[in-house]
Amino acid sequence: MDLLSLARAVKDRAQEPFTDLAATARIVADPRLPLLLVLNRTLFTPLYRASFLAAAAGSGVLRCMATRPCDLESLAAHLGTAPEERRRLRAWLDVGVRLGELDRREGCYRLRSRTAKALARAGNDAVAATLEELLRFHVPALRDAPRMLQDGDRFALSDQDGLVVARSTLVVRRLVEEAINKTLPRTAPVRLLEVGCGSGAYVRYAAGLNPRLTALAVDLQVEVAEQAAKNMAQWGLADRVETRHGDLRTLDLQPQFDVVTMHNNIYYFPQQERADVLARARSLLAPGGTLLLTSPCRGSGALGLDVLNLWFENARFGGPLPRADELLGQLRAAGFDGVRATRVLPGQAFRAFTGVNSASGPVGALPARSATTTAEEAVS
Ligand SMILES: C[S@@+](CC[C@H](N)C(=O)[O-])C[C@H]1O[C@@H](n2cnc3c(N)ncnc32)[C@H](O)[C@@H]1O
Incomplete structure (x- = not known):
């Protein structure tokens, strides 16, 4: 190595730390x-x-x-x-x-x-399933909303996983159980129809409250109905509860039920069809029978419910979460008497709606007037 090359090598080596420092400074100074x-x-x-x-x-x-x-x-x-x-x-x-x-x-x-x-x-399965629901269904609702609007695309029921939802929806279990506590007769024989039974947990709860209760549990999604049937067998209720895959709107049944329950599924029906759907539920009640419907309602301020509402706003088959006054009007339009909405827990968006089938009156929804009547006096 000649003297000049050696001098260059020494100089390069001496400058190396300085060069690294300069590079680091440049990288760190990146405004992003x-x-x-x-x-x-x-x-x-x-x-x-x-x-x-x-x-x-x-x-x-x-x-x-x-x-x-x-x-x-x-x-x-x-x-x-x-x-x-x-x-x-x-x-x-x-x-x-x-x-x-x-x-x-x-x-x-x-x-x-x-x-x-x-x-x-x-014991935290419903919370774990809620996390899964959030990641798998709520995130796409937020992420894909602009694209879906541009493409005219909407969610189908198959975009949900019915088995995950049947577990996650049990996060409101205590609220639904309180509503059942307040409504279900305890000693008289009761024939219950549960529409959209999910896991079947609430039929099990009702059967525990009233030992003379028998039930038909129905769900629209075949895998959900099958899982509910397995659950009933596991809970020792197969002799008291029949589980069926079916759609409330097409069920071939007599008006034979003392109580019809619909928990957390009114938003699976389009808003303009809800009065007819409720009239259909009433047509399956014996005279004097009661409908108990529970649902989270719109406008609660809870972020998770706003995203759930967004999902169903974007669904091909359903609609937004109900507003209490609007649902009371639809219950009246469906021919129910003594309709009421109560908050199960003060300040919560979750409400229990009840209505009585006083008579074996018309099966279809009544026209206009009562559907649009707000019923604030009955909302508590
Ligand atoms: C959010 S889950 C609630 C399940 C259960 N009621 C609960 O609260 O845990 C709604 C359920 O309603 C069912 N469902 C929706 N539309 C229905 C229909 N037309 N007839 C019967 N079941 C229906 C769905 O398949 C789904 O399992």
């Missing part, structure tokens, strides 16, 4: 960096956490790890993944570790965060 760092903390990471936890809960992985630490092999067996897919499974689990939800020690994964441990508990 502060925003990225803030979003990483406030949006990206919580979104990653929510997505990971929803998938881990929904796939049963959290429940597996709640019983014991699990190695890759046992988790793969639980998920039924092919042996050549182990690397992909590990990549997913390792992100869970990186997010602090899981821990990996001695080749085994275990639950680490309090949230992961809480979601793994059987």
Whole structure:
């Protein structure tokens, strides 16, 4: 090496730290960096956490790890993944570790965060299913709204997972049970029709309150009705509860029921058809029979309900969450007497609506007047 080259090499080496510092300064000075760092903390990471936890809960992985630490092999067996897919499974689990939800020690994964441990508990299944519903159905409602408007596209019932919804909807369980407590006769024999029964949990609750109650539980979605039938068998109620796949609007039944219940599903019907749907429910009640309908209502200020409302606004088959006065008008139009709306919990958007079928009157909805009558006096 000649003297000049040596001098250059020494100079280059001496300048290296300075060059690195300058490069770092240039990168750090990127005006987008502060925003990225803030979003990483406030949006990206919580979104990653929510997505990971929803998938881990929904796939049963959290429940597996709640019983014991699990190695890759046992988790793969639980998920039924092919042996050549182990690397992909590990990549997913390792992100869970990186997010602090899981821990990996001695080749085994275990639950680490309090949230992961809480979601793994059987008693919190409705909350875990709510997280899954949020990620799988609420996020697309927000994300795809502009595109759907542009394309004239709408959600179909098959865009929901009926089995997930049948579990998530049980987050309002205590509220529905309170409404049943206030309405259901306890000693007389009761023939109950539950429309849109979901898991069947409320038929089970009613059967527990009244040992002489028998019921027909119906759901529009075949997989939901099948799961409800399995639940009834597991709860020892198969001899008292018949479970059927069917649509309220086309059920071939006599007016034989003392009580008809509709929990959390009036928004599965278009707004302009609700009076007819309620008239149909009334036509299945014996004279003197009662309809109990529970629903979250619009305008509560609860963000989750606004997004649920958005989903159903964008649904091909349903409509917005009801307003209490509007639904009372529809109940009157359907021919119900003594209609009432009560808040199950003060200040909450969730309401119980009741109406009585006084007579074996007309089956169809009554025209105009009562449908548009507001009934604020009966709203509490
Ligand atoms: C949000 S889930 C509520 C399930 C259950 N009632 C609960 O509160 O846990 C609404 C259910 O109503 C059912 N449903 C909607 N329209 C229906 C119809 N026309 N006839 C019968 N069931 C219906 C859906 O299939 C779905 O399972």
